[in-house]
Amino acid sequence: GNSVTQMEGPVTLSEEAFLTINCTYTATGYPSLFWYVQYPGEGLQLLLKATKADDKGSNKGFEATYRKETTSFHLEKGSVQVSDSAVYFCALSGSARQLTFGSGTQLTVLP
Amino acid sequence: DTGVSQDPRHKITKRGQNVTFRCDPISEHNRLYWYRQTLGQGPEFLTYFQNEAQLEKSRLLSDRFSAERPKGSFSTLEIQRTEQGDSAMYLCASSFGDRGPGELFFGEGSRLTVL
Numbered sequence: 001g002n003s004v005t006q007m008e009g010p011v012t013l014s015e016e017a018f019l020t021i022n023c024t025y026t027a028t029g030y031p032s033l034f035w036y037v038q039y040p041g042e043g044l045q046l047l048l049k050a051t052k053a054d055d056k057g058s059n060k061g062f063e064a065t066y067r068k069e070t071t072s073f074h075l076e077k078g079s080v081q082v083s084d085s086a087v088y089f090c091a092l093s094g095s096a097r098q099l100t101f102g103s104g105t106q107l108t109v110l111p
Numbered sequence: 112d113t114g115v116s117q118d119p120r121h122k123i124t125k126r127g128q129n130v131t132f133r134c135d136p137i138s139e140h141n142r143l144y145w146y147r148q149t150l151g152q153g154p155e156f157l158t159y160f161q162n163e164a165q166l167e168k169s170r171l172l173s174d175r176f177s178a179e180r181p182k183g184s185f186s187t188l189e190i191q192r193t194e195q196g197d198s199a200m201y202l203c204a205s206s207f208g209d210r211g212p213g214e215l216f217f218g219e220g221s222r223l224t225v226l
Binding site: 004005032034036041042043044045046049091092093094097098099100101102103106 | 114115137142144146151153154155157159166167169203204213214216217218219220222
């Protein structure tokens, strides 16, 4: 079946530091890949997506590239802000109409 | 666009009681999903509706769980004879037909505590 493995947290960074959150997946076929973010007290929000190999999703300064050869979709941001503090979830969508999520990575950015 | 709303936001109940959660999706969205999230884990798929038809159900959805979407608008998730293992956040999400399957709009969730 499908599965997503995420870098374990929590991750604590200083403002303006570089962020990488690792995500690898196992899936049959050609899944679409997503990063969702959950800010404190809010619902999950789609951050970015990629639907085929070598696609790069980007939003709000975050980027992730769909790497089929390494089955990875790592999230990166060049300079994090305090407002980026949240829980980040990697997810995939296969042939069924459901998302398979990773366990989430808590990010705290200190001023 | 008022977003996906869920009610109640918190529910504390005793083991063996029945509970019902309601989800109001974004008005033009024809697809509605229920997920369950336990502490420290990502959401797990429970079930999916397209309009009023329940098209997919997870094996996680035991016979104590039932979901409905009678008029293709709001949905309810009922848990009968609750157990302590049912304690979790129950998330509702919706999407519009011609968006990709993963582009969901989530509500803030209904947290269930079973004592």
